[in-house]
Structures are given as structure tokens and as C-alpha cells.
Amino acid sequence: MTGADREGSRSIDAGEYRVIIGAGLRYDYARRIVAAAPAYNYVVITDDMVGARYAEPLGVDLARHGRVSSYRIPAGEAHKTRDSWARLTDSMLAGGCGRDTTVVALGGGVVGDLAGFVAATYMRGVPVVQCPTSLLAMIDASVGGKTGVDTGAGKNLVGAFHPPAVVLIDVETLATLPPAHRRAGLAEAIKHGVIADADYFERIDADLAELLEARPAAAAECVARSVEIKSAIVRADPRERGLRRTLNFGHTLGHALEHVSGYALLHGEAIGIGMVLEARLAERIGVAPAGTAERIGAVLRRAALPVERPRSLAPEAVLEATRLDKKARGGAVTYALPSGIGGMAGEERDWSIEVGDALVREVLA
């Protein structure tokens, strides 16, 4: 699945497209964008943090191949809205972009989701190339083809599946990512180890110092293995009917904590706490051996990530928030739970395990 091309980058098969990972790959973005999604117009969408560093050189390179326009949105989840989407679309229309347009998403998860949704719906769909610059976007959002925006009712409630033409990852861009965001990204990498690969879990633990410093070699290893794991799962279940639910480990309680915190917790921080709490659930109902939660918590603590529910977030509020997505079904909340480090439980129940409120209250206490 993984191969090294002549520049020493890796190329991973993510099903409908490839994910290319390398150090310094950004100097080669334009050539690779043009190869994967040739167009008359290239539209680079970025944010005001990433754009200042990386968008201009890319624009110059792309201008040798076609018309280029660049749009910057303010950084942050608050701007991943239908309004931003409509404004970007209108700017592209006013700029004369026809169907022969390729959108390039250069930034973190917000840029990727938003620009991806612009591309998915522009004249019923134009190609998008994803160039993620945050660790979370590299290992999570880059695989699966999900795009979308938030509404007042919640995150990612409006969107589309729109696989990119290619994903280009330059691990050197992690050097300019704030350390808190690097740590938060690692929580998802740790999750990939827990759900699918105990050796990978151990390797993250061993390489933690280098990963926290965003050393290119260690980062490239980590991103590649996470992308492989997520790709294999998504290819086996593209529409989230079964196996893909295992990727939700840590996310049922994690999302609830994130929501109740008013998004003061970073996604990765919330997911880290969620993994520890959900691993405790797995131990209590007997699907995972004792010590699983402690083992996950130990790595997270070494990565300086939180592992306990912040006291300001009331257990009842968190429990209530887990029901938000499901209220329409009136059913019990289900969890994706590990069978230990490196595997998941509940295959016979489509990887969804119902857990009663009493037990959830216990682990939240």
C-alpha cells in the first residue's frame, strides 16, 4: 500500500485517490496539483495563519499552469459556516471560474472541510486537492472524503462526500503549527494505534519527543501509518455502515466534552479524555482487560494531553450531550469500544455497543 517515489516521498492508496507524504513536498505542490487535477482556473483557499506562510509561493508556482485566484478566510472553527461557503462561492463566480476549475485547500481541518464543500457544490462539483498543514488534518480529515460546514445546531451537519483528486502532505509545515495543536493531533494518532495496531501505539510512545518537536522523519512515519490505518478502514466501509464506526473510539464522550466546553477544549484534547473514559467503559463491561485505560492515559500524559474530565464540565451535561445526535431515534447511545490496545470489540454488533447511563455516570464521576 505504501511506496516511496523518486523524491523520497511516500504514496498511500486511499481508495479513490492517493495521499502523498514527504518533507519539503510543498515545493512540488503545483506540479502535483496540475498532474492530478488539470484545470483552467486554480482557486487556492487558505486561512490567514497558513496563508501568510505558504499560499503565496504556491500561487506563483501555479500561475505557470493556469489562472490562479486565492482566498483567505479567518482562522478558526467559527468561520466554517454556510456564510463563508456562500461568500467563497460567490467570489469564484464573480471571478469567472467555470466548470474547468480546481480548488486547492491549503490549511488545517477547517480550511479542508470548507474548501472541500465549496468544491463539492460548485457547479455540481469540481475537483479539490487537499494540502493539509495541521497534524489532525493530515492524519484524520485527509482520508474519507468528508466535507462540510457547521450550523447553529452543531458541527458538520451540512456537507457532502467529495473525495479529493489527491492529498499532498508536507510534514515540514508541522514546524509552524502551535505546539498545543501538535499535541492534540497526536491524540488521533494514538487512537489509530489503539483501534488497529499495538506496535504503532508503542512506536508513538517511543517517538513522542520527536513527534512533539515535529521532526520530519518521525512525523512522516506517524502520518503515513495513521493514513494507512484510516484508509484501510474507510475503504472497507466508505459510507460508515459498520467498521468505520471503530474510528469513533473516544468520540462519543469526546464530542460531548468538546460541546459542553463550548469548544474551549481542542478536538484532540477532548478525544484524548474521551478515549480514557471510554476505555474505562470497555473495562467495566468486560470487553477490554484491566489496565487498558491506564495504558492509554499514560501515553497521553507524556504528550502533555489532559486525561480527566475538567471539573467545570458537569457529568450530567456531558451525558446529556451524548444524546444530541441520537435523539431522533429515541434509542440508547452506542459506543465504539476497544478490546485492548490494538483492536476493537463488538464486531457482531456492527462495532456499536450500547452502554447504560448508570455506567457512563460512573466513569464520568
Next chain:
Amino acid sequence: MTGADREGSRSIDAGEYRVIIGAGLRYDYARRIVAAAPAYNYVVITDDMVGARYAEPLGVDLARHGRVSSYRIPAGEAHKTRDSWARLTDSMLAGGCGRDTTVVALGGGVVGDLAGFVAATYMRGVPVVQCPTSLLAMIDASVGGKTGVDTGAGKNLVGAFHPPAVVLIDVETLATLPPAHRRAGLAEAIKHGVIADADYFERIDADLAELLEARPAAAAECVARSVEIKSAIVRADPRERGLRRTLNFGHTLGHALEHVSGYALLHGEAIGIGMVLEARLAERIGVAPAGTAERIGAVLRRAALPVERPRSLAPEAVLEATRLDKKARGGAVTYALPSGIGGMAGEERDWSIEVGDALVREVLA
């Protein structure tokens, strides 16, 4: 491709889904919706013209199978907007609809396009069942999976391909369609005859009186043949890279006339005029025999459809409007032109024929 099921309805294979056509099929909508797209929530989207007649009985029938909510938009293209889309989406979210929701589009083209786009983007896509009630929506919008909304810059500029789970057509609903809309719908049926089937073209001409009165037997024949023709073309070229362009016959000048008229011309009226003018172009450049435009015009006139450019629409303005879609390419405007009645020209040029401005001015004069 066509078969009659036990109730005497026809079922046509449109590739990813089936189109069911029958007289009185609406009494069986609920059962067929539930069979094709079972869900916990059923959301019926309609407009205030169609809704008053057909939405309530459908809601009652569906309520036996799940939770039902109904939304009515004001009739007319002016409401096919991102705002309507966002409001419908927010209403569904507030109503507690989760992923386990099927959207039912009950109405003409505006309802189908808008409700289809709501479904395409709701939680990254939920199923839609199309129940078109106008002739144009039955024979045109029902096939191809296009959904979308208009923006200030033009029609259908934002949207997605989102094939329905099934299309249910009750030709009896044509009885309540205003006669001008029945006539306008026939223009697209005539187009299908011109581009693909001379016998069908003749049959429309012979059955014109019955079609204009919306007699169920004649209407079912006509809708079925048009759906077959369009389905065969769309299946051969789902993403509009070649053959599907033949469906644009009459539409390059037709859209321009519609646009310059400020949408005072109905789509089908504009397309009728567009077909006559574009057939003249085909005669002038020698791809169609003399008399082709006259033959098309004769049928349109018998259907009481206009065949000449309204004097109020200046030729230069119309010519200018043909360039709107294409300005980004800086290239010449291309046309899909017939080789006579029953076939198209220009296969070797991907069915796109460039025509110089001078000739277009001549036929517009």
C-alpha cells in the same frame, strides 16, 4: 428497459435507480417510498401550489411507516435559493431529523432541485425520492440526479449530483398543471424526439391534442419514452463529458433568451424558440438538411408554443448572454446541433460545435 408491473405502471431503468410511471400512482407513493428508502423520519418538501392538493394524503399514508414532517416553500424559481435550502435544513435539524431520514420531493422542478440539494447535503447526504408533478420535471429533471439552487450570478450554479432512490410519476397530476406549463413541458419532449427518435417526434405530433389535455394514457406514453431516451444518454455519459451534451440542443440560445427575458419566458417556451433557431444554425452550417427548423417549428406552433424571438429581446443581448457560462474559457460558444429529425451532429467533436457570432446574428435577426 421498460416493463409494466402488476398495477399497470411502467418501470424504467435510469441507471442507479428506477423511474416508475403510472396513472393514479400517488395512492401508492407511500408504500413505494418506504420500499425504496426506508427511514425513521420522512420529510415531505413541496410548494404551496402542489402541496395543497397532494401533500396531505401522502403525509397521512407515510405516517403509518414513520415520523413525518412536511415543509412548503412558495412556488416559483425565485425561491430556489441558498436561503430556502438553509431554512429547510435548519427546520429539519430543529425537528430532530438524524441520518435516518428520507426526503420526499413532491412538486415541479424547483421543488425537486431544492429538496434534492437539501437531501444531498443533509448530514453529508440522505436519500431523496423524487415525485415530480410537472411535465417538465417528469421528463427532464427526474433523470440525471442533478440537484441545486440558483445564485445572483445565475441558475443552478450551486448544487450536487445526488441520484434519487426512486422516481415516482403519477401522470394524473398533470391534470392540475396550468396549460401553459403543459405546453412548455412538451417542448422538452419534442427535443427528445429531435435528438434521438424520429418516430417519437412524429408520435408527439399525432398525439398533440391528447397530450395538451393531459390524457393519462398519452401522457404516460410520452413521459416513458422521454425518460427512456434521457436515461440512455445519461447512463452513457453520467458526468456530461460528451454524449450528454446532445441534451443541450435548443438550450444555448434558449437559456440566453430566458435570461434576457428576465425569466418572463417559461423554460420550455424559451427552449422551443432555441430549438428552431439552433436548427437553422444546423442548416446554415450544413449539418442538417433544409426544412429541419421548419419541421420542428410546425409541431411547436401546433402546441401553441412560440417559435420566434420575442421582439423585445435584442439580438445583441441574447448573443451576449450565450457567452455568460463560457467567459472563463475565453473560447467560442459551442452548440449541440441536430443532423435532422432523430439524430445529432458533431460526434467527432464531442457533440459540441463552434458557431461564429456572425451566423448566430443572422438566425437571431
